Amino acid sequence: MSATVVESGEAAPTVEPLAGYTIALTAARRREEFGAALERRGAKVVYAPAIRIIPLADDSQLREATERCLAAPVDIVVATTGIGFRGWVDAAETWDLADCLVSTMESATLLARGPKARGAIRAAGLREAWSPESESSSEVLSYLTARGDLAGRRVAVQLHGEPLPDMVQTLRLAGAEVIEVPVYRWVPAEDMSPVRKVVESVACRTVDAVAFTSAPAAASFLQTADELGLRAAVSEALRGAVIAASVGPVTAGPLGHAGIPCVIPPRARLGALVREIVEQVPARRGQRLRVAGHAVEVRGQAAVVDGVLIPLPAASMTLLRALTARPGHVVSRGDLLKLTGASDEHAVEVAVGRLRTALGHPALIRTVVKRGYQLDCEPVRAASAC
Secondary structure, three states, rough: OOOOOOOOOOOOOOOOOOOOOOEEEEOOOOHHHHHHHHHHHHOOOEEOOOEEOOHHHOOHHHHHHHHHHHHOOEEEEEOOOHHHHHHHHHHHOOOHHHHHHHHHHHHOOEEOOOOHHHHHHOOOOOOOEEEEOOHHHHOOOOHHHHHOOOOEEEEEEEOOEEEHHHHHHHHOOOOEEEEEEEEEEEEEEOOHHHHHHHHHHHHHHOEEEEEEOOOOHHHHHHHHHHOOOOHHHHHHHHHOEEEEEEOOOOEEEEEEEHOOOOOOOOOOOOOHHHHHHHHHHHHHHOOEEEEEEEEEOOOOOEEEEEEEEEEHHHHHHHHHHHHOOOOOOOOEEEHHHHHOOOOOHHHHHHHHHHHHHHOOOOOHEEOOOOEEEEOOOOOOOOOOOO
16 A cells, blocks of 8 residues: 655646636626637636726716816826727727827827837827836836936826736825826726635635735725625635736735735736646645556546546535545544534445546555545655645
């Protein structure tokens, strides 16, 4: 009876890397693209948009900011995103203000936070004066404050759903008149029931990860947890069993303020976030073992035995996790009775029998007479917790 945690040199399962895992998405924009990328890698995706976008042409705050830019010459314009800058110009077109807006910008100093914003500026027939290689708002702010001539200057900062309080406050303290241009303003979703279900699932730890692509969505998610009285349970889950994944540090802000750690890709891009989830979820939520001569992997809501994915109901997953928490050690019937909420020890025996049948190899789980059950394995090194 010798079985070990599978070493890195052994053959990997043939199933997709996220098969057996459930990922919840709170995104409003590009959610279909995001979800499809995860589904191609095997994930079960739950869609729960926590926010919605106000149509640009109907946004009175955007129009008011645009008219402020036209009321007097603007000295500096900061474009933070390509889609946001294009959306601003497109919205101005619907109000017959686009020509005036572009004309105003021609005499201003244009700063682009990154290459997409730079491309949008040029598509409008304009030219940026400077753009940081880091694509960082903080570097844009450093560039502005280093000028030393902000007093009395009119500075328009194009936002994209997320506020930039540090930039705005610093510019105002330096004496600038700052016009915040709220492109694609976000408000709570019209139907919050999917978000409430995901919050409950996180509290119960029946999802493996929750992905965030905007700070307002993260804030809305936490507010929903507060409204349901589940903030403590959700925070505890997101600090351990359930992974919070954020597209970037700004998006992770509300979670960080709540003491919730986030998985963040090195670049704030949707593709990079997908790759980070593919890497981190199996590493933190999966466990590989060698049991009775078989390769066994425990995933979020499934097991993989010899490269075959076996979805399992919640009760069976609870049993399997209890047995793999300390591979090779006996788990008593009494402990399993408490975990599963079964009516008596006979019900536990039935549940173990169902798990054996589902796994397809009854010998994986040994019955230890008068004691309980154990996986037929002896770990060589400590197994990761599932």
